[in-house]
Amino acid sequence: MNDRFLAIDWGTTNRRVYLLDRAGSVLETFRDDRGVLAVGPGGFADEVAAIRARMGDWPVVAAGMVGSQRGWALVPYLPCPAGADQIAGALHEVAPRTWIVPGLSDPRGDVMRGEEVQLLGAVHAGLAPADALLCQPGTHCKWARMADGAVASFSTSMTGEMFALLKQHSLLAEFLGGPVADGPAFRAGAAASADPALLTALFGVRAAALLGLRAVEDSAAHASGLLIGSDVRGAGVAAGSDVFLLADPMLGALYTAAIAQCGGRAHLVDSHAAFVAGIAQIWSLVRDR
Template sequence: MSGAFIAVDWGTTNRRAYHVEQGSVIATERDGLGVLSVRAAGFPTEVAALRTRFGPLPVIMAGMVGSNRGWHDAGYVACPATVETIAAAVVQPEEAVWITPGVHIDAPERADVMRGEEVQLLGAVAAGLAPGDALLCQPGTHNKWATLQQGAIVDFTTAMTGELFGLLKDHALIGSEMAGAVDADASFRAGVDASAEADLLATLFGVRAASVLGKRAPGEAAAYVSGLLVGYDCRARLREPGQTVYLLADGLLARLYRAAVTIVGGKAVMVDSQASFVAGITQIRNFMS
């Protein structure tokens, strides 16, 4: 299948749409109309509105729009997952509209799922932004760490790093200390260094103790806790000194993870996540029959 189309990365709280022609983005828009903001019966109307703005084109969507909280449950494909296996499993809720499946691990010892990230991970390889054999990381509320071999997702792990930071800040005893800004500064780097300690739970309580005893200046705890969690996350994934991690991130998350990967002894290579998504969804479309 070829020709111009509308690609939609439709998440829980945000949506990004692209008018794509021959692998190039002609126009794009981003809004806060995530799947939780749309009524179950409202998705056809929203897709029609996209076609009004971008043109009467086929639409291919990825992300939480294909979950049991979205428009239509598109299911999952198993690892090893490739562009071809994802393209073969797309669902079609209405004429000229398709939703890609997610990817899962369903093994006796553990289970994991992703939905939407797989398009960017596979697209990074398709666009030549990462090699076919690589460790990739997509930071976020639920970080995805994926191992690719010969261009296929063969394994991945989801870490609740971002969500845990939010829970600690909003609900934990140490939350009242976490009022400062977060960036890849000295406090963040100190947290990454401290993540080498095996006892994460005790180190977290130490944030409160340091505040009570005046050992940390007010406003530094948020960056320190962020460094502690991100550092712990990175140390759990990087198994070899000098290991390269391809980071699909920008802005603050890119700065944080690039700093943490470097501190724990790895090498961070930045990858354009938008270019990866467009390349991935274009490849999926090309393999759709």
């Protein structure tokens, strides 16, 4: 009997490991910096062996970048639309009693690894409706349309990465050292994103600081508002829209404010609880086969 299993959310720089019981309850968990980039070629089997030595000799189901070309094995993407049944049927057994979740692709030209588990879990756990728009903010923000509990389609925005690049390598860099938080400067940027001339507005961040039209310390928040507001509007958020956010408190607050600027309503979802629910659902479909 497979009464327990080990679930690994294995990202590029970090990973989180859960020991789950048959009901999907978390018995033990830990997080570390042993993401796929920290594991050398051929080292993944040893990593899993060490996890089993620490938490028990249980079956392992891993999701995320562990299934990429940088990870343990390159697992083909499963095309959308896809639900838990399709993903469970496409698990890749990379070693005895060790499986990797395939990740998803969108036919318009997009991919994800790991986020699909959270998306399915949010619906399975009742944290989001079966038909909904879900958003996972971050370096690469995912927007997913759920239909009947499955991932119908999704798109990725390079919002966080673009802000980081502007801070480090652009003409704006010397002006973007201030704090980024929800407030007047951020909301003004989110409101200004209604103008489609985003590149012009970004140059205006520098000009406004030079001319004394905006305090230099508000420039970063304003630029963040422009980018996040553009991201939200590009996802089709409008008056009356409901968006379910799988986000940490800081990004959740920023996206909530930008969604409100568009007339939408944001609903925060615990991304860790969503992952646990999603991976438990997937494992439940295969454990007794």
